[in-house]
Amino acid sequence: MQSRGVKAVIVGLMALMGTAPAWAHHSFAAAYDMKDAITITGKVVEVRLTNPHSHFFLDVVNAKGETEHWTFEAGTPGGMLRNGYSPQVIKQGDTVTIKGFRARNESNNGMLTELVTSDGTVYGMFGPQQSAGAK
Numbered sequence: 001m002q003s004r005g006v007k008a009v010i011v012g013l014m015a016l017m018g019t020a021p022a023w024a025h026h027s028f029a030a031a032y033d034m035k036d037a038i039t040i041t042g043k044v045v046e047v048r049l050t051n052p053h054s055h056f057f058l059d060v061v062n063a064k065g066e067t068e069h070w071t072f073e074a075g076t077p078g079g080m081l082r083n084g085y086s087p088q089v090i091k092q093g094d095t096v097t098i099k100g101f102r103a104r105n106e107s108n109n110g111m112l113t114e115l116v117t118s119d120g121t122v123y124g125m126f127g128p129q130q131s132a133g134a135k
Contacts, residue, residue: 028073028101028111030104031073031103031104031111032100032101032102032103032104032110032111033101033102033103033104034101036101036102037099037100037101037102038099038100038101038102038110039097039098039099040058040060040070040072040097040098040100040110041060041095041096041097041098042058042059042060042061042070042095042096042098043058043059043060043093043094043095043096044056044057044058044090044091044092044093044094044095044096045057045058045059045069045092046092047087047090049077049080049081049087050077051076051077052076053073053074053075053076054073054074054075054076054077054080055071055072055073055074056071056072056074056090056096056098056112056115057069057070057071057072058070058071058072058096058098060108068108069108070098070108070109070110071108071109071110072098072100072109072110072111072112072115073109073110073111073112074112074115074125075124075125080123085123089117089121089123090115090117090123094117094118095118096115096116096117096118097115097116098110098112098114098115098116099112099113099114099115099116100112100113100114101113111125112125113125
């Protein structure tokens with residue numbers, strides 16, 4: 001009788017532990033300070049359209065003239081592609097401005113909410129907001 005109770009508790013704890021990664025994965029507020037809005041302009045080093053989220057890597061020249069490396073997390077690759085974004089749109093070396101929220105640990109990481117290309121095209125977390133492909 002006691003071993004059934006222990007088994008039930010173990011199974012219950014395992015079920016709860018299985019939901020923790022899903023909860024953590026969807027909590028941008030856990031990683032990014034939604035009260036610390038930032039705007040960063042820099043040159044694209046790389047764009048990664050990989051699951052679960054896309055990433056934009058920039059080289060940014062700071063006030064001291066030094067290059068800082070920044071990483072911005074964006075939406076899912078599928079969401080971005082469905083909304084008209086493609087890897088040919090933003091290339092290595094392009095200058096872009098990214099608006100978003102800074103990482104809570106104050107590293108050079110952020111959550112992208114808006115990316116503006118040099119021609120003024122605006123992309124959101126999941127693709128274009130003001131372009132021919134916008135939905």
